[in-house]
Amino acid sequence: MHNPSTLSDATSQPLTLDAVSHSYGDALAVDRVTLEVRAGELVALLGPSGCGKSTLLRIVAGFINQTEGRVIIGDRVVDPLPPNRREVGIVFQSYALFPHMTVAENIGYGLEARGESKATCRERVQEMLATVRMEGFGERKPRQLSGGQQQRVALARALAVRPRILLLDEPFAALDKNLRLDMQIEIKRLQRQFGLTAIMVTHDQDEAMSIADRIAVMSRGRIEQLGSPVAIYDEPETLFVNDFIGSSNRFEGSVETVASDLYGVRLASGAIWTVTSRRSFSKGDPVLVTIRPEQLALTSKAAPDTIPVSLKLSLPIGGELIHDVESPAGEAFKVASPRRPGASLDMSSSMHCALAAHAKPILFPRPAA
Amino acid sequence: MSSAATGERMGVEWRLAAPLGLTYLAFFAAPLVILLVMSFSVDDNLGGFTIASWVKFWGDPFYRGVVWDTLRLGLVAVAVTTLFAYPIALLFVASSPGMQRLLLFIVLLPLLTSVVIRTFAWIVILSREGVLNQALLALGLTSVPLNLLQTELGLVIALTQIEMPLMLLPLITVMGQIDPSLSDASRALGSSRWRTFRKVIVPLSLPGWIAGATLVFASATTAFISQTVIGGARLVYLPTLIWQQAMVVYNWPFAAVASVTLLVAVLAGVSAFAMLGRFARTS
Ligand SMILES: Nc1ncnc2c1ncn2[C@@H]1O[C@H](COP(=O)(O)OP(=O)(O)O)[C@@H](O)[C@H]1O
Numbered sequence: 001m002h003n004p005s006t007l008s009d010a011t012s013q014p015l016t017l018d019a020v021s022h023s024y025g026d027a028l029a030v031d032r033v034t035l036e037v038r039a040g041e042l043v044a045l046l047g048p049s050g051c052g053k054s055t056l057l058r059i060v061a062g063f064i065n066q067t068e069g070r071v072i073i074g075d076r077v078v079d080p081l082p083p084n085r086r087e088v089g090i091v092f093q094s095y096a097l098f099p100h101m102t103v104a105e106n107i108g109y110g111l112e113a114r115g116e117s118k119a120t121c122r123e124r125v126q127e128m129l130a131t132v133r134m135e136g137f138g139e140r141k142p143r144q145l146s147g148g149q150q151q152r153v154a155l156a157r158a159l160a161v162r163p164r165i166l167l168l169d170e171p172f173a174a175l176d177k178n179l180r181l182d183m184q185i186e187i188k189r190l191q192r193q194f195g196l197t198a199i200m201v202t203h204d205q206d207e208a209m210s211i212a213d214r215i216a217v218m219s220r221g222r223i224e225q226l227g228s229p230v231a232i233y234d235e236p237e238t239l240f241v242n243d244f245i246g247s248s249n250r251f252e253g254s255v256e257t258v259a260s261d262l263y264g265v266r267l268a269s270g271a272i273w274t275v276t277s278r279r280s281f282s283k284g285d286p287v288l289v290t291i292r293p294e295q296l297a298l299t300s301k302a303a304p305d306t307i308p309v310s311l312k313l314s315l316p317i318g319g320e321l322i323h324d325v326e327s328p329a330g331e332a333f334k335v336a337s338p339r340r341p342g343a344s345l346d347m348s349s350s351m352h353c354a355l356a357a358h359a360k361p362i363l364f365p366r367p368a369a
Numbered sequence: 370m371s372s373a374a375t376g377e378r379m380g381v382e383w384r385l386a387a388p389l390g391l392t393y394l395a396f397f398a399a400p401l402v403i404l405l406v407m408s409f410s411v412d413d414n415l416g417g418f419t420i421a422s423w424v425k426f427w428g429d430p431f432y433r434g435v436v437w438d439t440l441r442l443g444l445v446a447v448a449v450t451t452l453f454a455y456p457i458a459l460l461f462v463a464s465s466p467g468m469q470r471l472l473l474f475i476v477l478l479p480l481l482t483s484v485v486i487r488t489f490a491w492i493v494i495l496s497r498e499g500v501l502n503q504a505l506l507a508l509g510l511t512s513v514p515l516n517l518l519q520t521e522l523g524l525v526i527a528l529t530q531i532e533m534p535l536m537l538l539p540l541i542t543v544m545g546q547i548d549p550s551l552s553d554a555s556r557a558l559g560s561s562r563w564r565t566f567r568k569v570i571v572p573l574s575l576p577g578w579i580a581g582a583t584l585v586f587a588s589a590t591t592a593f594i595s596q597t598v599i600g601g602a603r604l605v606y607l608p609t610l611i612w613q614q615a616m617v618v619y620n621w622p623f624a625a626v627a628s629v630t631l632l633v634a635v636l637a638g639v640s641a642f643a644m645l646g647r648f649a650r651t652s
């Protein structure tokens with residue numbers, strides 16, 4: 001027998017994708033993806049559209065049989081199981097609520113399919129309505145609800161059957177901006193409360209950053225990097241991840257000095273930056289240095305590690321001022337500084353760009369031109 | 370203000386609709402009235418008033434049987450086309466765009482030839498020496514040729530093919546508009562394919578089915594050519610009866626009774642399907 005107090009201790013299960021590949025005809029959509037999602041963890045699949053995120057999700061749900069690799073839920077290979085036997089809950093971007101059924105019938109749909117008694121269904125539907133704070137909406141039809149409410153019902157419907165895994169395909173894409181944050185908090189709350197193992201697909205990095213425990217950045221069917229939001233942001237392992245997450249400046253340069261993992265890099269403008277890197281380079285190697293705008297600062301003092309710049313534009317964006325600057329060598333880049341009321345930049349004197357304190361530029365090899 | 374504007378627009382719309390309206394009045398409503406009057410007439414000059422034709426028609430078990438056979442033919446045609454149309458429609462919506470074009474062409478094919486030619490083609494297929502019997506005999510599935518011409522089975526087979534597009538086109542249109550993730554959602558929630566079909570696909574495709582069923586019913590009950598050519602003299606349906614009474618026996622009042630009966634029967638069937646739709650939508 002189910003009772004409400006067991007709701008939060010649903011046994012969460014890990015999900016493993018083992019070298020999963022999928023081709024549509026000749027087109028490779030998912031390319032040897034290996035991913036372990038720990039029990040109770042929320043992993044975001046983040047990547048540009050067309051990189052294979054939905055395909056991967058549909059493979060886990062069983063709508064697509066992958067051409068290669070295995071999907072393991074708990075300790076069981078689920079590949080031979082049809083979607084209705086996988087116990088995977090899924091929330092679609094379009095919500096996919098059954099338009100001819102009431103909210104209560106929608107939520108009870110999966111319970112009925114599993115042959116639960118009428119009384120159990122009714123009880124659990126009420127419980128789920130309360131969980132997503134939609135009491136009193138049971139008799140409405142989906143079209144009588146707002147987008148956010150439909151989203152809640154879709155969640156309640158997926159969670160009512162206590163799935164082992166929860167899959168979310170672009171769950172916030174159809175919501176307007178204000179509602180998005182509310183729903184992100186709501187989903188995070190429910191995922192924690194139910195101790196659910198979850199995968200969320202998104203092409204919005206802020207969304208991924210805010211609610212995922214770990215992010216898998218995808219590109220052209222492959223996982224480029226898997227890590228915590230902070231690691232993905234601060235230590236991108238590939239240029240693709242570096243460019244896709246946040247905004248970042250690129251400088252061309254070449255290695256001048258090498259001292260264990262400390263590299264002196266001369267930029268096109270003549271400035272020399274000292275950069276730590278786990279990759280190894282030799283003297284004379286052409287490199288790319290990337291750095292986030294907030295790790296640069298404008299100053300009036302010239303130094304060996306500063307770049308002389310001319311200011312082209314300053315835009316206030318939220319709590320920051322974004323300066324669009326250019327060096328005499330033609331390097332165009334962005335510098336961010338905190339916006340303080342009253343304080344203004346001294347435009348008269350010559351300006352230089354320096355690394356801010358604790359700045360961590362990143363080195364990538366550059367194919368020689 | 371707005372009601373005055375609506376009133377004005379109504380006026381304009383009436384004037385625009387007038388030519389067609391008058392045509393209908395002259396060539397549709399007026400003949401119907403004459404038909405009704407004829408059914409109460411003594412002779413074919415619209416003279417006198419009598420209910421004798423009505424009494425003769427409804428008092429005779431043979432004619433009542435004809436009415437029932439006609440309605441049943443319509444219902445059987447609807448049932449059989451439904452049985453074949455759903456699998457084809459499911460296949461259609463699951464197919465790639467190229468495959469869909471091919472399927473649509475095959476579905477529309479019967480509409481590209483005339484009814485007469487299609488019906489005679491079925492005679493070639495269904496006759497004792499026909500393609501179907503030769504195939505069955507060759508396969509050893511039967512030792513004597515089956516009698517399919519002049520049987521209801523043969524007629525239903527032919528009508529099913531001839532009327533399939535009427536059922537399929539509205540059904541495909543409506544099913545194509547159903548969000549495919551609804552089926553996925555149903556499956557992920559633990560429903561088998563069959564339960565998904567019953568609980569999601571069927572209710573949502575109902576408007577298309579009702580349109581199709583209405584068309585098939587109206588067209589099967591009035592399919593004079595197929596009924597007479599394949600049914601022959603042994604099977605009598607209302608259209609055949611009307612033709613016999615009007616053109617062979619020259620009993621126009623009696624033919625008028627049969628005509629009005631056919632009209633009402635078809636209308637009753639059609640409204641029954643419409644009501645079924647309204648009932649299904651509210652429940
Ligand atoms: N049903 C399909 N048939 C053929 N190609 C498909 C199909 N679905 C997706 N693709 C292709 O596979 C690639 C990955 O698609 P998808 O998984 O939907 O990406 P995403 O969800 O990341 O936007 C895309 O190039 C897309 O065009």
Ligand SMILES: [Mg+2]
Nearest residue numbers: 050053054055
């Ligand atoms: Mg997608």
